[in-house]
Amino acid sequence: MSASAPDIAAKPKKGFRLELKTVGPLVALLLLVILGISLNENFLTYNNLTNVLARSSFIGIIAIGATFVITSGGLDLSVGSMAAVIAGIMIIVMNSLIPSLGIGVGVVLVGMGAGLLIGGAAGVGNGLMITRGRIEAFIVTLGTMGIFRSLVTFLADGGTLSLNFQVADVYRPVYYDGLFGVPWPIIVFALVAIGGEIVMRRTAFGRYCAAIGSNEQVARYSSINVDNVRLFTYILQGVLVAVAVLLYVPRLGSASSTTGVLWELEAIAAVIIGGTTLKGGYGRIWGTVVGVVILGLIGNILNLQSFISPYLNGAFQGVIIILAVLLQRGRRAS
Amino acid sequence: MKLLKSLLGAAVIAGALGGSALAQDKVTIGVSVPAADHGWTGGVNYFAQQAIERLKKTYSNVDFVFASAPDAPKQIADIEDMVSTRNIDALVILPGDPDAMTSAIKQVKDAGKFVTVVDRQLSINGVENLYVAGDNPGLGANSAEYFKQALPEGGNIVILRGLPIPIDQQRFDAFVKGIEGTNIKVLDDEFANWNRDDGFKVMQDFLTRFPDIKAVWAQDDDIALGAIEAIKQAGRENDMFIVGGAGMQQMLQRVAAGDKLVPVDVSYSPAMIATAIELTTSHFTGGIQVAGRYILDSTLITKDNASEYLDDKSPF
Numbered sequence: 067m068s069a070s071a072p073d074i075a076a077k078p079k080k081g082f083r084l085e086l087k088t089v090g091p092l093v094a095l096l097l098l099v100i101l102g103i104s105l106n107e108n109f110l111t112y113n114n115l116t117n118v119l120a121r122s123s124f125i126g127i128i129a130i131g132a133t134f135v136i137t138s139g140g141l142d143l144s145v146g147s148m149a150a151v152i153a154g155i156m157i158i159v160m161n162s163l164i165p166s167l168g169i170g171v172g173v174v175l176v177g178m179g180a181g182l183l184i185g186g187a188a189g190v191g192n193g194l195m196i197t198r199g200r201i202e203a204f205i206v207t208l209g210t211m212g213i214f215r216s217l218v219t220f221l222a223d224g225g226t227l228s229l230n231f232q233v234a235d236v237y238r239p240v241y242y243d244g245l246f247g248v249p250w251p252i253i254v255f256a257l258v259a260i261g262g263e264i265v266m267r268r269t270a271f272g273r274y275c276a277a278i279g280s281n282e283q284v285a286r287y288s289s290i291n292v293d294n295v296r297l298f299t300y301i302l303q304g305v306l307v308a309v310a311v312l313l314y315v316p317r318l319g320s321a322s323s324t325t326g327v328l329w330e331l332e333a334i335a336a337v338i339i340g341g342t343t344l345k346g347g348y349g350r351i352w353g354t355v356v357g358v359v360i361l362g363l364i365g366n367i368l369n370l371q372s373f374i375s376p377y378l379n380g381a382f383q384g385v386i387i388i389l390a391v392l393l394q395r396g397r398r399a400s
Numbered sequence: 401m402k403l404l405k406s407l408l409g410a411a412v413i414a415g416a417l418g419g420s421a422l423a424q425d426k427v428t429i430g431v432s433v434p435a436a437d438h439g440w441t442g443g444v445n446y447f448a449q450q451a452i453e454r455l456k457k458t459y460s461n462v463d464f465v466f467a468s469a470p471d472a473p474k475q476i477a478d479i480e481d482m483v484s485t486r487n488i489d490a491l492v493i494l495p496g497d498p499d500a501m502t503s504a505i506k507q508v509k510d511a512g513k514f515v516t517v518v519d520r521q522l523s524i525n526g527v528e529n530l531y532v533a534g535d536n537p538g539l540g541a542n543s544a545e546y547f548k549q550a551l552p553e554g555g556n557i558v559i560l561r562g563l564p565i566p567i568d569q570q571r572f573d574a575f576v577k578g579i580e581g582t583n584i585k586v587l588d589d590e591f592a593n594w595n596r597d598d599g600f601k602v603m604q605d606f607l608t609r610f611p612d613i614k615a616v617w618a619q620d621d622d623i624a625l626g627a628i629e630a631i632k633q634a635g636r637e638n639d640m641f642i643v644g645g646a647g648m649q650q651m652l653q654r655v656a657a658g659d660k661l662v663p664v665d666v667s668y669s670p671a672m673i674a675t676a677i678e679l680t681t682s683h684f685t686g687g688i689q690v691a692g693r694y695i696l697d698s699t700l701i702t703k704d705n706a707s708e709y710l711d712d713k714s715p716f
Contacts, residue, residue: 106609113634114608121601224436224445225716226622228650242633317600318629324438324595324622369605372588377564379591 090394091340091356098363098386106370114366116249120241122362123251124149124310129333129354130262131306134299135203136337137266137349139279140196142300143207145307146329147214148188152311153321154218156181157227169232177237181315182308188214189304193297211330219323226322234319241316251313255355258306263351272349275299279346336361339390360390427489427684428463430482431677434496435470438594439622440646443670443716444494451674455681462681472500483508490514492680494673498566499523514683518676520567529691530683532676534668536567537574539698542666543617543643544578546700550641550663554583555614558606560592560599560623571619571645587613592623599626607634615641621648621665628661637661646670647701647709648716656706665701667709670716672696 102109128145135142160177167173188210195206221227229237244250266272274295277285286292315321338344339360340353364386368379431452436442445468452464465486469475475496482488491508495501498520506527509515517528547557559575562568576586587610592598599618606613607630616631618624624644631637641660644651647667654662679690701709 108608111608114605117604117608121604219436219442222442224442225714226439226442318596318626320596320625322439322596323436323442325597327437327595365601366605369590369602370609376561376589376591 088341091353091360091390093393094339094386094390095356095360095363098360098367102363102367102370105367109367109370112247116247116252118362118366119255119359120249120251122358123255124314125329125332125336125361126255126355126358127258127306127310127313128303128329129336129358130258130351131299131303132333132337133262133340133342133349133351133354134266134275135303136334136342136344137279137346138275138296138299139282139346140203140296140299141207141334142192142303143204143330144188144192144210144214145303145333146326146331147211147218148185148304148307149311149314149326149329150218150321150323151214151221152181152184152188152308153315153325154221154227155184156311156315157229157319157321158221160233161230164230164233169230170236173233174237174240177315178312181311182305185304185306185308185311186301187304188307189301190297192304193300196300197293197297215323218321218325222322224323226320229315229319231319234316237316237319239316241313254309254313258309259351259355266349266351271295271298276347276349279343279348281347332361335387339387341394357390360386426461426463428465428486429490429492429677429680429684430465430467430479430486430488431673432467432469432475432478432482432491432493433673434475434494435468437470439648439716440594440620440668440670443646443714444673446714446716447671447674448677451677455677459681459685462685464677469496472497476501476504479504479508483511483513488513489684490516490680492516492518492673492676494518494676495520495522502527514680516676516680518673530676530679530694531692532672532679532694532696534672534696535698536570536668539619539645539666539668540571540574540576541578542698542700543619543645544575546643546664547579547584547615547617548582551582551584551614554585556585556587556610556612557615557617558587558603558610558613559589560602560616560618560620560627561589562591562594562620562623564591568619575617575619592618592620592626594620594622596622596626599623600630601626603627603630604633607631607636613640615643617643619643619645619666621646621651624662625650631661645698646716649710649712649714652701652706652709655701655703656710658703663702665706667697667699667701669696669709 108114132142156177159180160173163173163176192206192210195201196203240250245253274290277290278292278295282292336357337354339357340350342349364383368382374382431448433444433448434441436445452466455462465482465488467478469478479491491513493505502522502524505515509527515528516530519533561572590602592602616627618627621644624642627642641663643664645666645668647665647669651662651665655665682688683690
């Protein structure tokens, strides 16, 4: 805790002076928005913005979990494959319960419950192997990444698992409908983000995460239960992956071995763009949210223009990501 | 005693010779395919294993070694293992990345094995004994033909492409050539990586960008299924139609049911791997000539002939 204390205590003293280090991601976001507006008049329409936010929400919810994991000095590479396997099992559970429960909200609720349970269990598995098994997080989650990915391929028999058509109709509104015209995925993303920000800033757990990531030994001597805090970050990550999947399944009603490919990299990228340090010790939830929106907008802008060759999409993405981080680091040096 | 020993020795030698003679009669065929990383390769894995099961039952003297690899280096390692440890007589391979694997496959050929290449052309000619593939330019050309017929007055269309590899380019070029000289205008084309989620995203953005779209050419059923959800979300399913490709069951059911949004599909079946395995096996069991090039048609599947392609057991 002592390691993170200066960070937190120092903030108010700085007063209202805006630091580019803090607002760096926001500047990058603003530049992207200006680019988007200049490229296409439909960019700022309500429909386009809700489209982008809704489809970014999966990565967003996962990335908030990843912020906690990374802040406490950990890493979870398995989230993308985990999402695929949760989606696959949810679909299997729902399809197999139709004869006994009939088609309706009941089946969907049981499916959602199953999803959350599997997510939590996967998190417990990752967390126990890392904390009790004393294996590097990178290796454990690289291993489970492969295990989950093959598992979903196996369950789908190499093909695609599709949700029963009528159940899919019952479930569909969870992605496509919303409250006061705001789609559900955006609402859930916002709630998770606000909750995450509060936990990170205002609770002992949040401070412990930063302390462990900053210096594990010091944290241990400060009588923080390092293993349990770490374990809990992985469980939280697992549950949040499940929450993201609950919103993903109703979109296309299917899961296959391509579901969630590279989501882990997108989530980690969003976390780092947002200002969290990859080696741990400092985490910023709102930054992660900005990072996720930046990544979502890059894809959107590329589709809204036609003068960058589609062959160069990856390059454009790379330049923006590096620029977004450069904007923060540049000020740190001066 | 001495006599007994030499008798024993002779028996051992005879046994060994007999054993090797028996092994000579047995034919081993190696089958190497890319891992099921999307719907189509999933179908390849399914049809390959199905063909192997069937042929094993039919021919007791034919044995198969099956391997599925996530990337080119692993696939190269697979075929090297097949040659050195499993002593295969023939190799049936669908190369994930044909350019990267050409020299490895050539080594198998140089070792005197019968080589069958499926779907993807190697970077040098004359390596394979047998080439079995779908008709990629045909897929583009047949789709273009349908677009001309369905949009006689022309109109705005968008194209969702696959991955930047030669197959995609062949389809795209043939399609663009096919609609040349008509009033069909391609507003834009973007890569959707033969993936449903990307199909959804790209289509959503195309719908935002273009208020008037008469048709979508997705050239793949996975992409098309994602795009369909985006079109439904925007409530524009009555304004346009979409043409995929490959012959996925879910799409064929829509075609058979007369869905206006999905009026036709173009076949490009992953079952071509089964065709290749069957032909390669015939080379050994039937003694018939199979070497050459075997191109499966990319047929236009309409409401009238969809029933021929429906198979509820197929996971693809």
